[in-house]
Amino acid sequence: MPPLKVAIAGLGTIGALLVERLTRQAEFIAHAAARQVELVAVSARKPRDYGSAVINNPLDLAQRQNVGVVIELMGGADGIAHDLVKAALAHGKHVITANKSLLAEHGMELAQLAEQQGLCLNYEAAIASGIPIVKSLRESLIGIEINQIHTILNGTSNYILCQMADEKISFQEALATAQQQGYAEADPHLDISGEDAAHKLKLLMSLAFGCRLSDIPTQGIQDIHSLDIGLAHQMGYAIKLIAHAQKNGEYISGAVRPMLVPLESRLAQSRGTHNVIALYSHHNHLCLEGEGAGAYPASNGVLADIVDIARGMRLPVFGVPVQQLAPRLVKEQAQPSAFYLRVLVMDRAGSMAGIAQLMAACDISLASVSQPPLDKKEQSAPIAMMTHPVLEDKIEQALAKLAASQVVIAPPLAIKIADG
Numbered sequence: 001m002p003p004l005k006v007a008i009a010g011l012g013t014i015g016a017l018l019v020e021r022l023t024r025q026a027e028f029i030a031h032a033a034a035r036q037v038e039l040v041a042v043s044a045r046k047p048r049d050y051g052s053a054v055i056n057n058p059l060d061l062a063q064r065q066n067v068g069v070v071i072e073l074m075g076g077a078d079g080i081a082h083d084l085v086k087a088a089l090a091h092g093k094h095v096i097t098a099n100k101s102l103l104a105e106h107g108m109e110l111a112q113l114a115e116q117q118g119l120c121l122n123y124e125a126a127i128a129s130g131i132p133i134v135k136s137l138r139e140s141l142i143g144i145e146i147n148q149i150h151t152i153l154n155g156t157s158n159y160i161l162c163q164m165a166d167e168k169i170s171f172q173e174a175l176a177t178a179q180q181q182g183y184a185e186a187d188p189h190l191d192i193s194g195e196d197a198a199h200k201l202k203l204l205m206s207l208a209f210g211c212r213l214s215d216i217p218t219q220g221i222q223d224i225h226s227l228d229i230g231l232a233h234q235m236g237y238a239i240k241l242i243a244h245a246q247k248n249g250e251y252i253s254g255a256v257r258p259m260l261v262p263l264e265s266r267l268a269q270s271r272g273t274h275n276v277i278a279l280y281s282h283h284n285h286l287c288l289e290g291e292g293a294g295a296y297p298a299s300n301g302v303l304a305d306i307v308d309i310a311r312g313m314r315l316p317v318f319g320v321p322v323q324q325l326a327p328r329l330v331k332e333q334a335q336p337s338a339f340y341l342r343v344l345v346m347d348r349a350g351s352m353a354g355i356a357q358l359m360a361a362c363d364i365s366l367a368s369v370s371q372p373p374l375d376k377k378e379q380s381a382p383i384a385m386m387t388h389p390v391l392e393d394k395i396e397q398a399l400a401k402l403a404a405s406q407v408v409i410a411p412p413l414a415i416k417i418a419d420g
């Protein structure tokens with residue numbers, strides 16, 4: 001077989017290590033792929049010392065005669081990454097990307113283009129880099145009707161929540177530590193808002209449930225206080241940013257939100273930047289765990305994608321051809337659930353009674369109420385409540401009334417409690 005000729009756009013965290021591994025592990029990769037893999041061109045923004053392989057404009061990689069695979073490692077949902085992937089497919093090149101934002105936004109269009117052209121669009125590193133989940137869902141689990149997915153897909157927010165729990169520090173302090181350790185970007189918006197996890201969950205839902213990509217409700221971790229983490233712990237729970245989805249007949253729902261999960265669960269026990277993906281069907285339960293990010297795990301995913309292309313493996317981008325992906329039908333499932341509610345009230349007599357009355361007026365029955373020590377500095381008294389199972393609509397109504405109450409001095413917080 002002639003060598004497989006690859007080009008890399010983006011020489012940052014993943015790209016730089018990939019270049020090094022393609023050289024250092026050349027024989028090992030050739031053995032796995034049953035042919036040589038040759039790096040023929042690279043491109044980035046700043047000048048690099050890779051000799052004649054350097055191409056100034058990444059878009060030129062799409063048109064180069066000697067390139068068989070374009071590897072996009074620049075990032076961003078739009079702009080140059082989108083333009084390059086489209087152009088590469090249009091010019092008959094296979095594409096590998098680690099870019100979940102791009103795929104979450106333009107995955108349908110790009111998958112269609114790849115299929116029309118008979119080309120691969122591979123993206124193992126885009127979801128939970130250290131876990132081979134794309135391969136698992138497209139190949140090993142293709143015969144299993146998955147009906148539930150429960151995951152931790154964002155290592156940065158998991159690290160922040162673990163720091164808040166272990167070190168008893170505020171969200172802002174934990175975020176600063178994550179940034180110092182290199183686990184959070186200078187602009188951490190995508191991670192802490194839940195959007196990064198939502199991008200990955202969208203892709204997982206399409207792979208697992210055979211549906212088209214569509215947006216899902218997303219809530220981040222910015223409003224969680226260390227007080228909430230401590231109170232949840234006393235009640236036997238950890239707070240985690242959970243990305244979950246379920247398929248019920250033809251209806252599919254999904255969301256990213258902080259949740260209280262039982263301390264003994266796998267999700268609660270996931271530490272630091274680890275990712276967890278639990279998949280359920282009527283007959284199976286499978287839980288995969290691994291590093292969620294980092295140059296090594298991500299470059300492993302890209303190398304696996306390269307070897308698949310070299311071996312001639314051609315699979316539909318989302319497991320089945322785009323035409324067969326079902327539209328995602330959403331029916332709000334009126335499933336009651338228990339909630340944790342935290343309210344900061346004025347430190348004065350009658351505040352607690354007022355809150356209890358308000359909850360009763362909203363027809364919410366409380367399983368427990370606790371009043372942790374006063375925060376003298378803030379002159380506020382926290383009240384933590386656990387509800388009996390209740391429809392989320394009622395919690396929304398209660399939150400609106402609590403926010404409007406004269407005794408409540410900060411926006412109240414409600415977090416869903418996962419079933420055991």
Ligand SMILES: NC(=O)c1ccc[n+]([C@@H]2O[C@H](COP(=O)([O-])OP(=O)(O)OC[C@H]3O[C@@H](n4cnc5c(N)ncnc54)[C@H](OP(=O)(O)O)[C@@H]3O)[C@@H](O)[C@H]2O)c1
Binds near residue numbers: 047073074099100101
């Ligand atoms: N890092 C991880 O752990 C990880 C894990 C899984 C997936 N991902 C995804 O993988 C992709 C790459 O991540 P990364 O962490 O390697 O990114 P990164 O360290 O920020 O590197 C990005 C690279 O792209 C280049 N680049 C950016 N904009 C460009 C432009 N307009 N023209 C030319 N080159 C441009 C940069 O060039 P310069 O260096 O010259 O500035 C840099 O080399 C992203 O989609 C990310 O979400 C990352």
